[in-house]
Amino acid sequence: MRPLLSLLAGLFVGAAVLLGPGAALGSQHLSPSELLRDGNMDGKPDRDGQSAMLVGPTMRAALLSDLDRIQEEVEKAQAAGDEGRVADLTQSYERSQAMLPRLINQREDGSVCFPVTESSSQARSVLVCSKSISSDAVMSLDDGRVARIQGVLNGQVFTGESLHAPVRALAGRFLVLLALALAAFGMVLGFLAGRRLDPTLERWTRWASLAFSWTLVAANLLMVEALLARDFSVAYVDQVGSHEVPTWLAIVSLWSSLEGSILFWGLIFALFTLVFTHTTAKRPEHRPFAAYTLGATLAVGMFFAFLIAGPADPFGPSAWPHGVKALHTGPNPLLQNHLLMIVHPPALYLGYVGMVIPFAMGIAAMLRGQLGAGWMRPIRLWMLVPWGALTVGIVLGGWWAYEVLGWGGYWAWDPVENASLLPWLTASAFLHSAMIMERRGTLKTWTMVLLLSTFALTILGTFMTRSGVFNSVHAFAKGSVGPTFLVFLAIVLVVSVLLLGFRSHLLEADGDLGSLLSRDAAFIGNNLLFVAVTLTVLIGTTFPLIKEALTGEQISVGEPYFNAMVVPMSIGIVFLMGVGPALPWGRASVPEAVSRLRGPLAIAAGVTLAAVLMGARDFLPALTIFVSAFASWVAVRDMWEPISAIHRRQGGSLGAAVARAFRRGRRRYAGQIVHLGVALMAVAIAISSVYQLQTEAVVNRGQTMQIGDYELRFEGVRHTQEPHRQIVAAEMSVKHLGNPIGRLAPAMIRYPSQTVGTPAVHSRFDEDLYLSAMQIDDEGQFVGMRAYVNPMVYWVWIAAGVMTIGCIIALWPAGRRRQDTESA
Amino acid sequence: MSARVSVAVALLIATGALAWLALSNMGENLVYYWTPEELLAAGASAEGADVRLGGMVKKDSIDWDKEAQTLDFLVFDGVAEVPVHSTGLPPQMFRENIGVVIEGKLGSNGVFRSSRMLVKHDNSYTAPEGGAHPGGKKMDVEAMYKSMNGS
Numbered sequence: 001m002r003p004l005l006s007l008l009a010g011l012f013v014g015a016a017v018l019l020g021p022g023a024a025l026g027s028q029h030l031s032p033s034e035l036l037r038d039g040n041m042d043g044k045p046d047r048d049g050q051s052a053m054l055v056g057p058t059m060r061a062a063l064l065s066d067l068d069r070i071q072e073e074v075e076k077a078q079a080a081g082d083e084g085r086v087a088d089l090t091q092s093y094e095r096s097q098a099m100l101p102r103l104i105n106q107r108e109d110g111s112v113c114f115p116v117t118e119s120s121s122q123a124r125s126v127l128v129c130s131k132s133i134s135s136d137a138v139m140s141l142d143d144g145r146v147a148r149i150q151g152v153l154n155g156q157v158f159t160g161e162s163l164h165a166p167v168r169a170l171a172g173r174f175l176v177l178l179a180l181a182l183a184a185f186g187m188v189l190g191f192l193a194g195r196r197l198d199p200t201l202e203r204w205t206r207w208a209s210l211a212f213s214w215t216l217v218a219a220n221l222l223m224v225e226a227l228l229a230r231d232f233s234v235a236y237v238d239q240v241g242s243h244e245v246p247t248w249l250a251i252v253s254l255w256s257s258l259e260g261s262i263l264f265w266g267l268i269f270a271l272f273t274l275v276f277t278h279t280t281a282k283r284p285e286h287r288p289f290a291a292y293t294l295g296a297t298l299a300v301g302m303f304f305a306f307l308i309a310g311p312a313d314p315f316g317p318s319a320w321p322h323g324v325k326a327l328h329t330g331p332n333p334l335l336q337n338h339l340l341m342i343v344h345p346p347a348l349y350l351g352y353v354g355m356v357i358p359f360a361m362g363i364a365a366m367l368r369g370q371l372g373a374g375w376m377r378p379i380r381l382w383m384l385v386p387w388g389a390l391t392v393g394i395v396l397g398g399w400w401a402y403e404v405l406g407w408g409g410y411w412a413w414d415p416v417e418n419a420s421l422l423p424w425l426t427a428s429a430f431l432h433s434a435m436i437m438e439r440r441g442t443l444k445t446w447t448m449v450l451l452l453s454t455f456a457l458t459i460l461g462t463f464m465t466r467s468g469v470f471n472s473v474h475a476f477a478k479g480s481v482g483p484t485f486l487v488f489l490a491i492v493l494v495v496s497v498l499l500l501g502f503r504s505h506l507l508e509a510d511g512d513l514g515s516l517l518s519r520d521a522a523f524i525g526n527n528l529l530f531v532a533v534t535l536t537v538l539i540g541t542t543f544p545l546i547k548e549a550l551t552g553e554q555i556s557v558g559e560p561y562f563n564a565m566v567v568p569m570s571i572g573i574v575f576l577m578g579v580g581p582a583l584p585w586g587r588a589s590v591p592e593a594v595s596r597l598r599g600p601l602a603i604a605a606g607v608t609l610a611a612v613l614m615g616a617r618d619f620l621p622a623l624t625i626f627v628s629a630f631a632s633w634v635a636v637r638d639m640w641e642p643i644s645a646i647h648r649r650q651g652g653s654l655g656a657a658v659a660r661a662f663r664r665g666r667r668r669y670a671g672q673i674v675h676l677g678v679a680l681m682a683v684a685i686a687i688s689s690v691y692q693l694q695t696e697a698v699v700n701r702g703q704t705m706q707i708g709d710y711e712l713r714f715e716g717v718r719h720t721q722e723p724h725r726q727i728v729a730a731e732m733s734v735k736h737l738g739n740p741i742g743r744l745a746p747a748m749i750r751y752p753s754q755t756v757g758t759p760a761v762h763s764r765f766d767e768d769l770y771l772s773a774m775q776i777d778d779e780g781q782f783v784g785m786r787a788y789v790n791p792m793v794y795w796v797w798i799a800a801g802v803m804t805i806g807c808i809i810a811l812w813p814a815g816r817r818r819q820d821t822e823s824a
Numbered sequence: 825m826s827a828r829v830s831v832a833v834a835l836l837i838a839t840g841a842l843a844w845l846a847l848s849n850m851g852e853n854l855v856y857y858w859t860p861e862e863l864l865a866a867g868a869s870a871e872g873a874d875v876r877l878g879g880m881v882k883k884d885s886i887d888w889d890k891e892a893q894t895l896d897f898l899v900f901d902g903v904a905e906v907p908v909h910s911t912g913l914p915p916q917m918f919r920e921n922i923g924v925v926i927e928g929k930l931g932s933n934g935v936f937r938s939s940r941m942l943v944k945h946d947n948s949y950t951a952p953e954g955g956a957h958p959g960g961k962k963m964d965v966e967a968m969y970k971s972m973n974g975s
Binding site for chain 2: 543558565
């Protein structure tokens with residue numbers, strides 16, 4: 001313990017030594033008070049008594065170009081003799097001009113001045129004047145200091161800063177290189193310790209692993225601090241930082257762009273490694289495998305540390321303030337639009353990165369030459385964590401697309417979406433096949449292949465989304481991120497195949513599979529379908545890349561391909577989800593199978609009939625409802641049967657029976673809850689896709705449009721000015737079946753670099769009203785509106801929640817020590 | 825034949841069936857990218873085929889009929905231009921000098937009928953200078969297509 005503490009202490013002292021002087025030399029924020037002290041005094045309030053509003057130079061440029069555009073339109077209208085339009089446009093011009101603050105006044109001596117307001121609580125206003133101000137707003141103060149003016153908003157504190165000494169950049173690079181060294185050191189130690197099972201070596205491996213993790217955590221904290229301090233001398237902050245964005249967005253920018261997101265990947269990786277190192281230390285039964293696992297984990301860690309240190313280096317020095325043409329506008333506006341940006345990437349990364357632990361455990365088992373049930377259980381549990389997180393991450397991604405992108409849907413078979421889905425599919429297959437391995441002693445090779453593939457798909461997915469290969473197959477090779485990923489992927493595949501080959505004797509079956517009419521067969525069917533879906537999505541996603549690489553021809557694979565292939569197979573998976581738990585393990589006679597299956601099938605038929613009568617007349621939704629009802633009933637029955645058996649046998653209250661059954665068969669209950677979530681999601685997806693209503697219209701002010709049971713009236717346009725953006729919203733008042741339910745305001749949001757549309761969504765349990773403004777007339781005379789009614793979308797999110805709850809129940813630590821007497 | 829071999833054979837057949845299904849399905853759903861220059865060069869053979877046409881909306885060519893909800897404009901890549909006709913609302917941000925990808929068919933009258941339109945959101949795109957002459961800049965439509973894939 002002591003060496004670990006001293007290592008940590010050394011680290012933090014080192015960091016403090018490096019950062020301390022940096023903090024002193026670094027950011028100097030000139031508040032108006034300080035500027036006053038410098039003698040730039042001219043405390044006259046603004047001319048018209050209004051408080052001065054200073055906007056960032058980039059926002060100002062956008063407003064100015066807007067004025068130019070209106071000017072052009074005025075000239076056109078005048079030439080056409082359209083007096084009414086000229087009047088409208090002049091009004092619009094004046095309104096825009098009023099929003100444009102009086103930024104710069106020039107004095108007789110040639111100096112330029114602009115008003116600065118301190119935080120509104122102090123309500124202090126000064127005029128800052130200087131003899132020189134360049135186009136990117138770097139100004140020399142009269143005393144010779146150079147200050148960068150980034151503007152302020154609506155009375156918030158103005159910040160002018162001197163150049164930062166590039167201390168943070170140096171400290172960051174040091175930390176990353178240290179992490180790389182520790183990972184290499186730990187990897188070697190881990191493999192040695194695993195081979196020799198030497199306690200001292202094992203201890204050192206754990207320390208190296210902890211030190212590596214804490215170093216990466218420190219690097220991430222440093223980057224967040226740099227983003228908050230707006231230290232543009234750090235390359236990544238120069239890329240995505242901005243004075244004008246709110247604080248939460250400054251923090252979230254950490255994962256908004258390539259280099260930062262790989263650094264953030266390192267953070268999640270470090271956290272997983274930390275937790276794993278601590279938990280295995282407490283489990284002597286894991287000892288034979290722990291060191292090898294850490295070795296393999298740190299090998300992967302080495303790859304990522306290498307990426308962060310080299311090809312995707314966020315800590316490099318930037319050229320700021322010289323040579324920077326673009327001004328600091330913050331991260332991509334599409335990512336600034338919604339709070340989901342805060343949770344979706346972390347959840348997705350927890351899923352993606354977490355796959356490394358079960359992968360490393362599998363490698364460890366094969367290296368060690370032992371693949372007993374004792375090690376399979378921890379692997380399954382460690383696979384459940386990223387699986388659950390990935391479920392949440394994928395669904396949050398769909399939710400984000402739904403709320404932000406404005407095309408009315410939540411899944412488009414986009415390559416980036418597919419990349420996140422692929423490992424989820426193989427992980428789901430693995431979770432089932434591992435159960436067969438435990439119970440029947442077969443399918444060992446298959447299970448191991450799934451485990452290794454899941455991680456390989458994770459790396460492939462990261463490669464596809466981070467290397468820019470979907471922008472241009474040939475451009476990706478110009479950077480070094482892409483090739484690095486490919487090399488690593490190749491290494492992973494080669495190592496996996498070699499290990500599988502050399503350890504094939506480990507993976508020989510010591511049991512056998514049941515007949516076709518058994519739970520085993522259902523599990524195998526489920527696995528085959530999962531893998532089939534994985535392959536079709538993989539082919540569809542990578543085919544354009546391969547074709548372009550080989551022939552130079554550019555193509556894309558349309559959505560119908562994915563839907564046509566995946567939907568039937570998914571319905572099959574849901575059906576098997578019902579068959580599996582209904583049949584026993586091993587062998588079932590035909591009468592037995594019939595008696596187990598006929599109840600749920602009958603109920604499903606009844607439910608489907610009811611649904612058809614209620615309006616679900618199309619084949620695929622009706623079939624989906626059928627299989628989902630079937631699977632749900634099997635799940636409920638499977639949960640009920642143990643409870644009633646215990647209640648009958650032992651009497652007492654029903655509640656006690658429930659508690660007892662739950663404690664004894666926690667894994668079964670967790671699994672069935674997840675299955676219920678899956679069934680619900682299948683139905684929700686089917687209904688929301690097939691029964692979507694869509695309409696579009698041009699609506700003049702005061703007029704209405706109809707969709708479904710809704711009536712929408714266009715009330716006018718509302719302009720809102722914010723520090724980092726300008727919002728033009730179309731106000732629609734909404735009536736449902738004649739009752740007013742409020743207003744929705746789909747908008748166009750104008751950022752300095754681009755404009756994005758934002759839909760307005762009104763969610764109810766049964767359906768969503770979704771509005772997307774296609775054209776908004778600036779003067780508010782008309783709006784081109786596209787409206788959707790999406791039934792049952794909310795149930796997709798609810799279903800994901802149910803799946804997550806099931807996953808958490810499976811992982812909940814209480815009572816895990818006790819052996820489960822039943823298994824699902 | 826032992827059980828193992830028959831399982832392997834069954835798997836092989838299943839994989840083959842899946843691959844054949846996938847590739848044939850995919851074949852029907854492949855969409856090719858064209859620039860106006862390429863489309864015009866293909867001549868009559870391009871008529872009626874489902875393609876994606878990409879380029880820039882030419883300045884002063886937009887004709888939007890609000891009442892009839894039809895939109896006509898010229899799509900331009902610095903070298904050639906193709907007239908486009910679409911119904912319904914123009915997509916968000918649709919205006920002159922913006923990059924656009926149009927899915928549809930070239931009609932026999934030379935007008936491209938659009939079934940779906942995507943607009944590139946960024947302002948950073950520069951308009952191509954006109955004309956099929958050495959000084960005119962040809963727009964890098966391929967780069968534009970690919971950069972729109974993520975949006």
